[in-house]
Amino acid sequence: MRWNLPSDRVPEAWFNVTPHLPEPLQPPLHPATKEPVGPDDLAPLFPMALIGQEVSAEPWVDIPGEVLDILRLWRPTPLVRATRLEQALGTPARIYYKDESVSPAGSHKPNTAVPQAFYNKAEGVKRLSTETGAGQWGSALSFAGALFDIDVMVYMVRASYEQKPYRRILMETWGGRVVPSPVDDPSHPGSLGTAISDAVRDAATRDDTHYSLGSVLNHVLLHQTVIGQEAKEQLELAGERLPDVIIGCCGGGSNLGGLALPFVPDAGVRLVAVEPSSCPTLTGGRFDYDFGDTAGMTPLLPMYTLGHDFIPPPIHAGGLRYHGDSPIISNLVKAGRMEAVAYPQGKVFEAALQFARTQGTIPAPETAHAIRAVVDEALAAKEEGTERVILFGYSGHGLLDLQAYDDYLNDRLDA
Ligand SMILES: *Cc1c(COP(=O)(O)O)cnc(C)c1O
Numbered sequence: 001m002r003w004n005l006p007s008d009r010v011p012e013a014w015f016n017v018t019p020h021l022p023e024p025l026q027p028p029l030h031p032a033t034k035e036p037v038g039p040d041d042l043a044p045l046f047p048m049a050l051i052g053q054e055v056s057a058e059p060w061v062d063i064p065g066e067v068l069d070i071l072r073l074w075r076p077t078p079l080v081r082a083t084r085l086e087q088a089l090g091t092p093a094r095i096y097y098k099d100e101s102v103s104p105a106g107s108h109k110p111n112t113a114v115p116q117a118f119y120n121k122a123e124g125v126k127r128l129s130t131e132t133g134a135g136q137w138g139s140a141l142s143f144a145g146a147l148f149d150i151d152v153m154v155y156m157v158r159a160s161y162e163q164k165p166y167r168r169i170l171m172e173t174w175g176g177r178v179v180p181s182p183v184d185d186p187s188h189p190g191s192l193g194t195a196i197s198d199a200v201r202d203a204a205t206r207d208d209t210h211y212s213l214g215s216v217l218n219h220v221l222l223h224q225t226v227i228g229q230e231a232k233e234q235l236e237l238a239g240e241r242l243p244d245v246i247i248g249c250c251g252g253g254s255n256l257g258g259l260a261l262p263f264v265p266d267a268g269v270r271l272v273a274v275e276p277s278s279c280p281t282l283t284g285g286r287f288d289y290d291f292g293d294t295a296g297m298t299p300l301l302p303m304y305t306l307g308h309d310f311i312p313p314p315i316h317a318g319g320l321r322y323h324g325d326s327p328i329i330s331n332l333v334k335a336g337r338m339e340a341v342a343y344p345q346g347k348v349f350e351a352a353l354q355f356a357r358t359q360g361t362i363p364a365p366e367t368a369h370a371i372r373a374v375v376d377e378a379l380a381a382k383e384e385g386t387e388r389v390i391l392f393g394y395s396g397h398g399l400l401d402l403q404a405y406d407d408y409l410n411d412r413l414d415a
């Protein structure tokens with residue numbers, strides 16, 4: 001029911017989906033000139049190696065040995081078949097999940113935090129600034145910063161900073177410094193967009209500091225493709241060929257991209273993005289150039305967006321509260337290669353409990369969005385009386401999100 005790979009099977013190259021996309025990716029634009037941004041525009045924020053990966057058309061990008069050695073602390077991650085959930089649903093579908101919750105930070109995010117810290121260190125950078133919502137990304141980068149002796153400055157969405165102290169403590173344990181965002185307005189609950197503005201401003205105004213983003217950008221999705229490559233190999237060990245459908249929750253698109261992008265060339269595999277109906281970027285947004293942050297400091301990105309001044313309601317899946325989406329994921333959705341669905345919070349927690357009470361582990365509220373869609377897909381298979389293989393991304397555990405479960409169990413959750 002569980003397929004593990006030995007540590008020498010961590011993929012040694014990242015899979016670049018760019019040559020396989022249905023339409024060419026549009027470039028990011030400079031906000032003032034509306035011309036494509038060049039490497040020099042980005043150099044104050046990112047190391048050249050990552051700028052190169054952002055625009056790379058090479059089909060494979062080698063993973064540095066030092067990065068591989070660190071990934072092997074928890075990779076390859078297990079592929080698990082959710083047979084007890086299948087039985088509870090009475091479905092003929094076979095449900096597999098790729099368990100990224102086993103990383104030190106409890107999610108997929110260290111897969112990119114480690115290479116980002118590595119390339120910054122190689123360029124002599126001593127300090128990184130970043131944003132975090134509920135604290136998943138901030139904790140992953142604080143962990144990576146500790147390994148490479150880089151100071152990490154985290155701007156944490158104020159609502160989470162006040163409600164969820166445990167991830168702040170995690171970040172501080174790994175040596176990160178955490179302040180609530182927006183820094184200039186203590187009455188504002190904040191959003192990922194305001195925190196990105198604070199972090200970019202920090203990096204742009206200091207010579208010793210670069211900026212680091214935990215999702216959305218091409219190089220972040222590239223780093224996450226170890227997930228899907230391992231899953232391909234593990235599905236074969238499980239006696240399956242290709243999955244019929246791949247499902248992942250989608251905030252900025254990195255865990256979904258990491259799992260799904262290596263399957264983009266496999267034409268028959270359906271790809272499904274799941275988002276909250278209170279922040280419906282792919283299902284309710286428009287495809288346009290928009291800023292990545294609230295203050296309008298970043299380049300303009302070609303993506304589905306709800307508008308950069310959209311402040312999502314404070315749902316518990318903090319990692320899914322983003323007004324935009326990865327340009328790669330947006331490209332796939334726009335071309336019809338990927339589907340998108342949205343669910344309200346109550347339906348999501350109903351599925352999370354069903355998972356916890358059959359498989360045992362407690363998913364992150366973000367992950368529970370994927371589980372909701374998996375349950376519906378498995379029930380559809382039952383209705384039609386057809387087998388199908390479902391693969392989903394278990395992006396993180398919910399053990400630091402128990403307030404959300406308490407709210408659900410005691411009817412305090414906004415639908
Ligand atoms: C951050 C996060 C997400 C959302 O981010 P993506 O870039 O869309 O993957 C989903 N799940 C977990 C557990 C997260 O920490």
